[in-house]
Amino acid sequence: MTALARPHRPLFAIALRLTAVICLSVMFITVRLASERGVHVVESLFYRQALALPVVALWLMSAGGLATVHTKRIGVHASRMAIGLTGMCLNFLSYILLPPAEAATIGFTMPIFGTILSAVILREATGWHRWGAVALGFVGVLVMIRPDAGHFPIHGVAVAIAGALVTASVSLVLRELGRTEPAGVVVFWFTTLSMIPLGLAMPFVAKNHDLMTWGLLLMIGLFGGIAQLCLTAALRWGPVSVVLPMDYSAIIWTTLLGVAIGENWPLATTWIGAALIVASGLYIAWREHLRARRPVVSSAVPPRG
Template structure:
């Protein structure tokens, strides 16, 4: 049955890369908008609520049109709930990191997610991790040290700690997604993450929700819509090409974030940020390449 379905699976790498690029740009706009909204007095709980609540109908409509409403059925609601808690925590920390740090630096530290993913896979899943990937991990952390320069005090320690924790938590989400991916499609995972996160955030809105002016409401609308579009494009891209093809586009976010930070706040990263980013990106790409190579060996064994 599976062999018959395999040939019909579409493969349009350029289209997939384009979708991934759109997703990366949308995420850059979303996080920068979250920073602007914070300056307008929006509480983090409000940002998270509107990010999820406004994205939910977009995700539901896309899933209904592509797979049918029946596709949202699941027997693994407890695993989805676990993914929601971890994912929502990571999302909150990511938004907070962009509030506490300049956008380019928050983005660069976020690139350490594959590095933490390698560590967690080795420690929790007991996956074999050779000297090559451990060397890439060390190079990635060297890039972080060069960028933040702990002795220089260029960035608030709390902001750096939040950004690193966000990368760690986001990496842990990937472990849960591996488990869910065995039985659930990417669209179903996105739907349940969004749907399950709205009720607890709605309760939080009872305490932190407030009235805003038209401009601020516009910012919140942007956060929800750009977040929803990004989520859909990330998911759709994987229907047209494997992760190894589209993953490099994620690192282009440093360009879009830097341009947005410069245009809005006049921020321009120091040379140490560029050097650190180069090492972290090289580390992440090398880890991805080694994992892809390992997966191909298993598939052809």
């Protein structure tokens, strides 16, 4: 019997996750605005990570100091960095190439690709329920982009789908790292190691910017860092099944922010496709929740935190 159990505060966890989603929406819109002012995507990535480092460092200091980031799995962390940085780059580009609402909606296909990768790579049993949800999600993508209508640049759609696929791949690496590494260690090494390739690339793309553009770059790093901490903290106070639905509110925030910066209101097909994709993702999450509960045979198990 444990002396102390982590408190279960679902409303606080939901608030943290919602804060993270709003911050991410602001970050992605800011990346789009920065690109319109001549900022290269590598610059946005560099400042996103560099300005998040102090936030991560403060977090680590409050949780036991830098000694807690010691790891014997630096190779796995390097792989996570390479895949994660590629996914972040593709996601940034998707918001540059597509209207914000459509970029956010395609990003919601990540759980769909996660299901496929888990079945193909990890050989996890995947029943017809989840395969049906995968099919529904892809129908939603087709309804939204309507390839025959030419509403959106096909290369932008391809980048957004690739971003969702790579981000889903990150979840497989994180699952492996999570067996031995706390969340703070994973975040620290991802942020720190990513500065190596980004720092090497910066001399080839860096430019002088005006004060407004520097302010946008500061916002990218600030809101990205806050989102990263809130995403992690939310899972300390509530299970994934409780906080995950908040992620889908991004379609609301990105749409409103997009309209605020002069983007058109999304087409009706975007909303229909988004509904199908969100339904697919939520159903996959629900099936995962049911699978996770099956081994539990005692009602005395403490709440998940």
